[in-house]
Amino acid sequence: MDSQRVESAVRELLLAIGEDPDRDELVSTPRRVAEAYSEFFSGVGVDASHLLSETFPLEPDVGAHAPQPVLVRGISFRSVCEHHLLPFLGTAHIAYVPSNRLIGLGRLPAIVDIIASRPQLQERLGEQIAQTIADGLDARGVLVVLEASHGCVTMRGARQTASSTVTIAARGSLAEPAARAEILMLIGAIPLPSTTSSTR
Structure with missing residues (x-):
């Protein structure tokens, strides 16, 4: 990433909205935005599949059962x-x-972090994660x-502050309705650990 160009663009943006980029409160904003963007977009041009280069053998099941998700x-x-x-x-939530x-x-x-660290659409993000895992692990x-x-x-716009968007991307056997439904049930059936505590 070209941090200097980002800083120049942010300075120009501040001027364009009628602000003074040289006032004390904003003078460091272009640098801060460039630093933030270096994190937000660290996945641009990075191939996430390299994370799948190290794998471990799945021992064959003596009962000849198919591998489980x-x-x-x-x-x-x-x-x-x-x-x-x-x-x-x-x-x-990822199953394979x-x-x-x-x-x-x-x-x-x-893998999620690399692919999410780009300008993205949620729908494409899920598809790219699924395809990377499907290809990299066969x-x-x-x-x-x-x-x-x-x-x-x-x-902005409708300002639907409580809304969320859910997308699903599936490949291979987990694209089959019964198998997909089983995984979706498992995602919702076991409560995730609580990150908050309440006191009385």
Whole structure:
């Protein structure tokens, strides 16, 4: 990323909205925005599939049963909507059915982070995550469920502050209705650990 160009563009934007970029409160804003953008868009030009280069063999089942799905729920992510350059925040749930290789569970959030760190659409984000896992692991099936709250919906226009968007991307065996329904049930059936506590 060209930080100097970002800083110049932010300064020009402040001038365009009628602000004074040289006032004390704004003088460091172009630099701060450039630093933030270096995080928000760190996935531009990065191939997330390299995270799948290290895998582990799936031991053959003596009972000759088909491999069962691996499900990781509650992966937090943030991205930036490419239509308005406003953030969207959400949770990803990822399931895959391995063929003969497994991936370290920590690699799944890392894949989400790389692909989300670009100007994005939620619908495309889910599809790209699913395709990366399907291709990189030669997985029998992949299911990616994303739920996110979009700044372009909550903070402007209709200002639907309580709304969220859910998208589903499926590949292979997990695109079949029965298998997909089972994973969706598992995503919702087991309560996620609470991050807040209440006192009386």
